[in-house]
Amino acid sequence: MSKKKKIIIGGVLLSLIAVVIVMTTSTKKTDKFPEIDLQIAKKGDLINEQGTSENKYYKEYPKEIKTTFTTIVVPENRNDQNSRLISLPVKILHSLSENPKEPVFRLTGGPGSSNIKRAPDLWLLEDHDIVMVGYRGIDGSVILKTPEIPKSLVGEGDPLSLENLKNIAERSTEGFNRLKASGIDVDSYTTIDVVDDLEDARKEVLGYEKINTISYSYGTRLAYYYGLRYPENVNRSVLEGVNPPGHFVWKSQDNEDILSKIAAEWQKDPLCLERSPDILATIRNVQNTFPYTWRGIEIIESKVKLMMFMMSYNQNGIVQVLDAFIAAENGDYSGLAFLNMAYDQLPDMHGMVWGENVSKALSADFDPDHDYLSDDPEDALMGAEFSKIFAMKTYGGWPIKLIPEEYRKLQYSEVEKLLISGDIDVSTPCQNATNMLKYLPNGEQVIFENRGHQDAGNFQPKEYRKLIMDFYSTGVVDGSQIKNVPIKFHDAKPSFQKMGKMFRFIKRLGLTNFVSKFMN
Structure with a gap:
């Protein structure tokens, strides 16, 4: 090994050691909510x-925001008078x-992410309290930890092959049954249950x-359902990434x-x-070379496409993908190799609770008559x-009950709503919100041009905040x-090639x- 290469490797190792030392010695503040004894508690x-x-x-x-930390007690199953109780922050x-x-x-x-954040959207405090109610299944006394799911999503070969999808189904059912055996009523961890927790x-x-x-995003589904179940309690509702x-x-x-559309902007x-x-x-030409091996890393098309989607939630991510x-x-396939390697880190994805994710998504939107593989x-x-x-x-995985049919389709809602969409949002395409307007007689949509799923408030924060605050105060929507x-x-920063x-x-x-552990 050359002296220059040894110096580079030594420098990288020292950098990694420094990062780990900082992460292990720093004191990260976490919210502490009061504990409540569920053995003697009442609803x-x-x-x-x-x-x-x-x-x-x-x-x-x-620098410090006055905060009330509360722990509440709710039934796990509101349809069972003898249901056990759970706590939520x-x-x-x-x-x-x-x-x-x-x-x-x-x-x-x-779904799959906590609703308890440090101090978000503080501009709202000028006129309002900000309230965050923990999501059951990830916040509070019950967490639907299901490592069986992400572990079955990764590994050698195509993670979305029929063979592996059946494996995911089998492993997820094992996780579901393990949670049930521990006393958790998994069927009570749906979007509707979360909405009733809010109430x-x-x-x-x-x-x-x-x-x-x-x-x-997912929270907009909860807001919509809350407006259907408890319309008399809603003043106004802002839904971003609908x-x-x-x-x-x-x-x-x-x-x-x-x-x-992005390609048209490129032109x-x-x-x-x-x-x-x-x-x-360019994208098609490269995909036609898959599977491709870069320095021992096999680049698999489905993994690249999965991560293309996840990384395209904002403008910078889109640019990074195209650059790769x-x-x-x-x-130079190093950028696409990074996407492949990043996919394989799903089991260590920070803050993600997979059991909560699949419970909310499948119980709300699974269609037993739909062929998900032919789409x-x-x-x-x-x-x-x-x-x-x-x-x-479809193959018997995660056998949670579906929510009532009335909530699995659009219904009319009289609640005043402001719908905010980005026109290059891959996760919640703007036309989905546009199509919803016919059911919202008091709804208006503002489409942000060249904004992705996470971009709405990033580029014009002052105007973005004014749009929302004015709507709360007056009901008037002015997106001009x-x-x-x-x-x-x-401006791809950092490039996926360097990261790869x-x-x-x-x-x-x-x-x-080791590094993933401390990054999380």
Whole structure:
């Protein structure tokens, strides 16, 4: 080994050691909610503690936000008078106003992610309390940990082959039965149960008459259902990245249309055309070389497509993906190898509770008459690979009961709603929200041009916040200040190629799991 190479390797190792030392010695604050003894508790019991939440990101607001930390007790199964009880955390960030208006219940995305965040959306505190009610199955006394699912999603070969989908079904059922054997009523961990938790918190714990909601992605489904079940309790509702009934399942053509729109933006830039005269052709040309092996890493088409989708939630991710395909067309597959290796880290995905994810998604949107394997054309550039995972239930996996039929289709809702969409959003395509408007006589949609799933508030934060605050105050929707923000195709930071080379090096050292552990 050359002296130069030894120096480089030594430097990388020292950097990794430094990162691990920082991660293991730093004291990371976590929310502490009061404990409640469920053996002697009754439905509706609660404990409050006062404290503060650290503000790390909003310089214009106080460093510490006055916060109430509450633990509430609710039935696990509201249809069973003898149901056991579970506890949920409720976090209230108190308004900076002396006379706050209706509180804003914040519903984050997922499913599979906690609804208890540190100090989000603090600009809302100018007029409102922010309330976060924990999602059952991930927050509180019951967590649907199911390592059987992510472990069956990774490994050698195509994770979405029929053989492996049947394996996922079998392993997921093992996890389901293990949870049931431990005393958990898994059928009681659905979107409807979460909505009723929100109502219990509003009525029995917090005593609010009317509330506003702000919801993101999966959270918009909860907000919509809450408006159907408890319309008299909602003042106004903001839904960003709208997920109507039926849309935990993605459609291949939607993603192909979004890629075509991105390609049309690419064609407007002469510098882009120098790199690739036809970016869609570049993607197809590279995909035609799969499976491909880069320095011992097998690049599998389905894994690349799955991660293309996940990484395309914002403008920067889209640019990184396109940059990786251009590099591959020129002989450097390291960026696509990174996507492949990143997929294999699913079992260690930070903050993800897979049992909660599949419980909420399958119980809401699974259709026993649908063939999930035939939706995706073989020539699709991105497709909707994640939708194939729904086939696990077709083959007997995760045997949770479906929610009532009335909630598995669109219904009319009189609640005043503001729908916010990005026109290059692969996760919640804007047309899904547009199609929903016919059922929302008091709903209006604002479409943000060239914004992905996570982009809405990033580029024009002042105008974005004003749009929402004005809607809460007056019911008026004025999106005229929201302007097009062109995609910066020449600014992929960091490049997947650099990440791929680094990740391969870490993998060769056998440190992948070690580093992932501390990153989480």
